[in-house]
Amino acid sequence: MEKVKELRVKVKPFLTKRNPKYPDKIPVPMRTMFGYSTRETANGIHMVLKGKPEPSSHCLHCGRVIKHPVSLLYGIGPICGGHYHVNPLESEEELNLRMEEIKQKLANVVWEGWLPKNYIEWEETGGECDPKNEEKAH
Ligand SMILES: [Zn+2]
Incomplete structure (x- = not known):
């Protein structure tokens, strides 16, 4: 599989906490994580993320x-x-x-799921991720 552009993703604090309205949704483990987006809608973006120093x-x-x-x-x-x-x-x-x-x-420290675009910031880091490797890590 092709390498993809690596993103730095910062989420609002509430996204790192459990939400009683969505008990099945796993909170994002870190305020700032790194990874890539797999798909996107008008309001949401699906991310595959991990921690990185x-x-x-x-x-x-x-x-x-x-x-x-x-x-x-x-x-x-x-x-x-x-x-x-x-x-x-x-x-x-x-x-x-x-x-x-x-x-x-x-x-x-991995996380994968949909994030609301209005409550996150993301930018390219200039690096690349290898989605094949990410899958192996799961
Ligand atoms: Zn801290």
Whole structure:
């Protein structure tokens, strides 16, 4: 299968919480995720998403401001890092050593489904995804 353009998708906080009106719908696990769109309607867009470390001043998981200098480099605050079993890292050297492990852990945070266009922002990252690989990860 062809490679597709990778998107960075930011969702509103309510989309990361369970909605009692739609008990079967699984909430989006992170505020910012990466992936691609498979189809689209006037109001909705169907996405296949996963987590990925990226330098960010706001936590990719919860959207809170990050202050810890090492956390800033991979975009996950210390508390949310704990959710993903990424222990707080003390130095950039330690981060470099553990980056592959962090990438693997976040790549396992997957989500697929329809999102309402009015409550998300998305843009191309300039990278590509390989849909065949994504399927294997499921
Ligand atoms: Zn967070």
